[in-house]
Amino acid sequence: MTRYLCNCFVFVRRRVFLISWISLVLYIFYDTFNYYYKDRRFYHLRSILGSGLCISRGTANVLNLCCALVLLPLCKKLNQLLYRLLSKLWPGLFFFWLERAKSFHMTVAITLLIFAVIHSLSHFVNLWNFSRNYDGRRPDINMARYKNENPLHLLMSTTGVTGVMLLTISISMGLTSLRVVRRRIYNAFWYTHQLYLPFMVFLMIHPLSGVLKEEVLDEPNTSLFPSQIKSWTNSSTPYTPKFVAIKSKTWLWMALPLSCFLVDLLWRIFSRNRAGVQLLNVTHMPGRTLSVTVSCPHEWFNCRKGQYILLQCLDVSLLEWHPFTVVKLPTPNYRQFDVWIRVKGDWTEAFERLILERGAINVRVLIDGPFSSPMEGVSRSDIALCVAAGVGITPFVTILYDMLINPRGFLPRRVHLLWIVRQEQEITWLAELTNKVLSELRYANRPDRLHIEFYVTATNNNKTNTPIDKDKNDLAHVIVINEKGVISHVLNENDRTLDDEKATLLTPIKKVNDYVEVKRDLDNKGYDIAKEYPLLGCRVRRGRPHWDRVFGYWVHLYPEQNLSLYCCGPKKLVKLLRDRCKSVSNDTKTKFTFIHEAFS
Incomplete structure (x- = not known):
């Protein structure tokens, strides 16, 4: 039982952000649904549309929230400004935001797509109910002009057309964002995401037509239903309800995020060098x-x-x-x-x-x-564990240049750098720089400041670059x-x-x-980097890292410490190291914080 509770606690702690987001979304949907289900002002509209009204309004509020938050990770300049301000006051908080910005954007976007489909389906049902349940006694509240009007005619209204455009853009963005599609036809992914500007325009226009109406009530009568009203109203004066369009609150949700996004966009446009x-x-x-x-x-x-x-x-x-x-x-x-x-x-x-x-x-x-970028934290870490694969070494090159210029620098005090490459020739990217850094650290009596290892995964190193196009x-x-x-x-x-x-x-x-x-x-045949750079020869390993030994070495070297592991590489490596950091942190007293580079 204790083990089961511990596993549940670990599961909740790992997914606290996702659980909090789902809880917030469900609360907003339930609160709005309940409001439109019980409020007196929507009694006559509910009699026509049924639960479709409550579902459409509940999903609408969730969509407003998603459309507001999905823009925040894209405000690069403002995020950079906040990072410089908060990194000195509370570095961990905004550092976490930078590292999670891309996943946050994807989570909000997936939620937006799901609720956009539900919202559209509920409105399609509403169009059918407007036609089927036409109320001849209260023509002001009807969207249809007569009973059993073709719902497709209702779809041709401003609300219907803008709604279809919003749904089409959302689905297009979602489909082209799939990993399979994005890798094969990246241009389609990029092109559909440029539709965010017309999406925002349609979003602001969509609720302005006033199709859904609420009843206008005097202040003392807001909680009374028709049966109660008839009990005190003079029978000679029949009760005639008045209706007005439900006021759109989309602009309230979008005012601040959209303003921040536009300011950020204009800032970037004017700051770009031309x-x-x-x-x-x-x-x-x-x-x-x-x-x-x-x-x-x-x-x-x-x-x-x-x-x-x-x-x-x-x-x-x-x-x-x-x-x-x-x-x-x-x-x-x-x-x-x-x-x-x-x-x-x-x-x-x-x-x-x-x-x-x-x-x-x-x-x-x-x-x-x-x-x-989250990689900025390397230069401020006391002990930095860095893992890179291929061109993913780029965020750590500036650290080597800094060590070359300031070999006695205080931060980072120690750097463990593991670089995984396919061919041994790729090590020459950093061979000369690394050789100079190691020499300077020795002269400065700081040889333990940099611990670097190279892993060559290719079994046959005699292959040179060959054309992928078979047609010569x-x-x-x-x-x-x-x-x-x-x-x-x-x-x-x-x-x-x-x-x-x-x-x-x-x-x-x-x-x-x-x-x-x-x-x-x-x-390049038979290339051996040790002949040209002897200091690097002993640091070259064949095959992939044995991660149990690597983490075991770190745990033995830094017992009961909180370490940050910075990773830049393919998705499989990121997932492997993230899981390994979690398992080692749970099994030992040394705690690992995993941070990876993901351009947002």
Whole structure:
């Protein structure tokens, strides 16, 4: 019995947010349903619509709440401002909000979609009841003009059309947000989510037509029903109820969140650099990853460790903004920053092709940000446990640069960094930087400040990058990389350049099948990083980490302490480490707080 209660307590504690949200939603629905079910002013309307009135109004209030809250995680600038203010007063609270912002947005969106369907079905039933239960004695309260009017005619009203548009947009956003759809056709996901502006417009118009009406009662008569009214009213003066449209409260729900969202949107639009950003240098790293150096737009562009920016290439798409973590921060003497871009997907392939054809300096880009991220907590942690996979190492690169500049820095006092890569050549992204950091820490008598391990998962390390396009005749162009890693290109004579094309709203479909073959002047066969960087050779492991040993080592090293584990990588790794943190925290006295990077 005690074990059962403990398991229940752990289950509730893990899902306290979800349970609280479901409880709030059900309470709002029940309270509104009960209000419209018992209130005297809706007696005549209930006699026509039945319980459909109560369900539609209850779901309407839930939808108002969801539409108000779904915008909050999208207010990036305001979230960043709040983070800077609250991180000093109560860092844990807003830190939790940043880490949970994406899941919060998804939870509210799923609730919105479910109640939007229920709300629409209840109104379809209401249209049928308006036609079937037409009240000839009180024509003001009827939506139908006569008994048994076709419900489709009622649907053609302003309320009906806007309601159908709202439902269509909600379902479109929900379907394209599925992981399967989002991964395969990301453009559809992005395009449907740009419909949030017409969605908000339809949301404000939808309840203004006044289809649903309430009875106007004098103050002393608000609790009396018709049978009670007839007992004291003069029989010679028949009772004739008056009706007015139910006042819309949507604007009350949406006023503050929508104002915050619009202020945030205008702030971002006016703060975006429109002229001064240039691509200064582009180098190609192993694993088909681009290292892009961008000029710093303004003197007030201050970026912190772990923050990210949104990048837009006008020649590829006029709508798409893609997030990338800043791996090298601008300084007063270094007015530029670096980002790493893994070439995977239609947008990144089109961006890479454009750089090759025009040259980096001739590609037009805009940046938005920087924006706060949960990874900022690494620089303020006493002990930081960091796990990254592939290009997920980017949030932790700035920590290495900081250690190189300030090897005797106070925070973070100790960093445990595990980096999982597929090929050993990918370690060269950080090999030179890591080698310098380890040397500087030794000279500063702080060798224990950084504990770094590399895990190479590929069993055969002799494979080089090969074309995914099997048709060699369709090869568009070839990248050539010299010994310094700088990319150059050889274009096919029959290749059509992008100079003759106009910018599109989304990534051109024809570029999805374009493939860039990567050739290297260096021979990668039999590559051994230990020969070039001896300090890193002993830190390279083969295969994936044995997480029981890793966590056991941390528990043994830091008994009875509260540790933060920062993770940036694929979803499977995130889920694995999140579950492992929970189980180890329950079984030992060392408590782990799991924090992962998820762009919102």
